[in-house]
Amino acid sequence: MTTQTAGERTEEDEDRPGRTRPPWARAVIVAVVLAVVAAAGGVLWSLDPVRSALEDSFTRRPSEFTELYFTDSPHLDGATVLVPLAVTDHGGGGATREVEVTLESAKGEKLAVDTLTVRTRPGVESRTVAEVPVHAEPALVLVRLTGRPQALHYRFGEGNAIG
Incomplete structure (x- = not known):
C-alpha cells in the first residue's frame, strides 16, 4: 500500500476515466462567454472611434x-x-x-x-x-x-x- 498526500495523483487515478461535467455545464459556460462578448461589444460600440471605424467597414461613404x-x-x-x-x-x-x-x-x-x-x-x-x-x-x-x-x-x- 502506498501513502498518498492530498492533491497527488497515483497510478490508480490514471486508470480511472476523467471527471465528466454535467450536461448543463457546457450550456452555462457558453451562455457566460456569450454574455461577456455581448457586454464587451456594447462597451466598444459606445466609443466613437470604434463605432466610426465599424460604420466605415460596412457603410458606403460618398466619394465626394x-x-x-x-x-x-x-x-x-x-x-x-x-x-x-x-x-x-x-x-x-x-x-x-x-x-x-x-x-x-x-x-x-x-x-x-x-x-x-x-x-x-x-x-x-x-x-x-x-x-x-x-x-x-x-x-x-x-x-x-x-x-x-x-x-x-x-x-x-x-x-x-x-x-
Missing part, C-alpha cells in the same frame, strides 16, 4: 463630400465676433462655397448674419476667419454651408463646439 469645421474657438474681440473655420472639399474639383454665420442671443434672437465666400481646392483645407460685427452679447454661433447639410454650433460660456 465637404467638411466644415472650426479651426479654433470663436471669440469676441471688442464689438466683433471672430469665427475661425475651414472648408475642405474631398473628391471633387473644388468649388466656391458660401458659408453663413449667424449670431444669436441667449433668448434665440438673431443678432447678426454674415455670409462669406470660400474658394476650395480638392483635398486642401481652405481656412478663413469670419468677422461678424455685433452690438449685443452673443450666446450662440451657428455656421452652415449654404445649400448643404453641414452645420456647426458654438455656445459661448460653455466652450464646446458641436458639429
Whole structure:
C-alpha cells in the first residue's frame, strides 16, 4: 500500500476515466462567454472611434463630400465676433462655397448674419476667419454651408463646439 498526500495523483487515478461535467455545464459556460462578448461589444460600440471605424467597414461613404469645421474657438474681440473655420472639399474639383454665420442671443434672437465666400481646392483645407460685427452679447454661433447639410454650433460660456 502506498501513502498518498492530498492533491497527488497515483497510478490508480490514471486508470480511472476523467471527471465528466454535467450536461448543463457546457450550456452555462457558453451562455457566460456569450454574455461577456455581448457586454464587451456594447462597451466598444459606445466609443466613437470604434463605432466610426465599424460604420466605415460596412457603410458606403460618398466619394465626394465637404467638411466644415472650426479651426479654433470663436471669440469676441471688442464689438466683433471672430469665427475661425475651414472648408475642405474631398473628391471633387473644388468649388466656391458660401458659408453663413449667424449670431444669436441667449433668448434665440438673431443678432447678426454674415455670409462669406470660400474658394476650395480638392483635398486642401481652405481656412478663413469670419468677422461678424455685433452690438449685443452673443450666446450662440451657428455656421452652415449654404445649400448643404453641414452645420456647426458654438455656445459661448460653455466652450464646446458641436458639429
